Amino acid sequence: MKRIGILTAGGDTPALNATIYGAVERANDLGLDVFGFLNGFAGILDPKMPHVHLNPLSTTIPELEPHRGGTLLGSSRTYVDPGKPDVVRAVADRLARLRIDGLICVGGDGTLNGMQPLAEFFPCVLAPKTIDNDLGLNYPDEPNEWIRDETAGDGILRYRQQILHEVVRLEEIVNYATPGYATAVFVATDAIRRIRTTAESHRRIAIVEVMGRDSGYIALGCAYGQPDVILLPEMPLDLSRITTRVRELYELQEHAVVVIGEGVVDETGRRLGAVAQSVDPAGKVVYRGAAEELKRRLTTLLGESFFSKRLPHESRDSIIFTRKVGHTQRGGRPIRFDRFYATQLGGKAVELLAEGRNNSVVTLQWSPKRGFCVDSVPVNKLRD
Structure with a gap:
């Protein structure tokens, strides 16, 4: 060669x-x-x-x-x-x-x-x-074994996937980290810290959207920035529980910072950020707007009284604000x-x-x- x-x-x-x-x-x-x-x-x-x-x-x-x-x-x-x-x-x-x-x-x-x-x-x-x-990296609920399925009884050979519930040791994980991930977390974490000061100063609820598609590793890495709530694509959203937690946080500290992965799903399995169903050149669905969709739902679930009691001179649309860390995670x-x-x-x-x-x-x-x-x-x- x-x-x-x-x-x-x-x-x-x-x-x-x-x-x-x-x-x-x-x-x-x-x-x-x-x-x-x-x-x-x-x-x-x-x-x-x-x-x-x-x-x-x-x-x-x-x-x-x-x-x-x-x-x-x-x-x-x-x-x-x-x-x-x-x-x-x-x-x-x-x-x-x-x-x-x-x-x-x-x-x-x-x-x-x-x-x-x-x-x-x-x-x-x-x-x-x-x-x-x-x-x-394999997710805990990812089917990882094919087994023969003979339940149909029609003589046609079929296979189905089975989930093996085994504990995976760290040394068994393939590709523990890929180049670019650590920098993306570093940038997103810095953004979380900076956005918190704004949320704290103006008594706001901040929803920060990070990249990652169906993987929540960047969102999870944002824990270094100490947000109050982290929402991962691997876990369907429990909106009732999230609303209760945000309400508790606001009562305690008069602001809240929520990190949301762009590929999060609701209780029905619908991706919050895939409303438009547009695709990129590689044929993947483009995720945009998960933070905005969560804001819309939270605004409704928190109720008019929540906003009018705390900031009567502010519109409820301005009390919850969204930001995307965006392409700065991929650059620099x-x-x-x-x-x-x-x-x-x-x-x-x-x-x-x-x-x-x-x-x-x-x-x-x-x-x-x-x-x-x-x-x-x-x-x-x-x-x-």
Whole structure:
């Protein structure tokens, strides 16, 4: 192996450049050339799209700065469609003409699935990134075993999923943390602390919405900012209980700060933030407005008397306010944890390709004896 390619796909995170930097630096050690493809998979789908030699003469280009947020190569939510074999073959032929011997895809679950058609033609490795921290982590109620179902009695072979209620030790968790998550929590936590002073000064109820989609890890990490209530997508909302708690908090301290994950669901399973049902280029439902929907429901459940007694000269619409931490969670300089381990994961991805591995994922593990350490698992262990 002499030449490898690398691309960044999906949503941006603060540690992408650090991952690329780690890959290039390790490639320098091994005497490999690294070529970056621009704008994710779009860069290899378009034959006119240029590529960048990231380490001419085994020297990392100065523009590649590991402490800089975002990605030097650009990104997109364009993916290779496995249902178009002619396109897949054309991409493989183009990489062959460029004498690319292996490809590193930096991304999350969408990128993981997007590289599968290419892995049938040449070695591919995933270097993980996602602020959601949901690549590989199993939820307690996630079905994780298929068992044969013979109840129908019609002779047709069927399988159903069964939930194994087992305690999972921390060292067994795959991908304990993904690059970008720690920085996202750091930014969101700072926002919580700042918003509290406003809520306290004006006797307001603040509802702060954070990213994460169906994963509540960012919302849970906001505990470092000491909000009063945290609402996670993994737990259906008990609006009656939430209303009671907010009322108690306001009686006690005359303000409240509520953190809500963008993918929360109500008692019926309906996602509060998916009212419009619009989808992004990757086909995922766009979540927007979970905080606003919670505000609307809380305003009704608290009742007119709650507002008129406490702030008679204020409109009840202004007493509860919402804020989104938004894209600041995904941008800017990565904190040291993300920067260091993203660099390590990028280097490990190069090592896997050099060893002849294909369709593997680099992972960050944790154990009581070793602490954090870099490892790898086959793709099929993580695919949705």
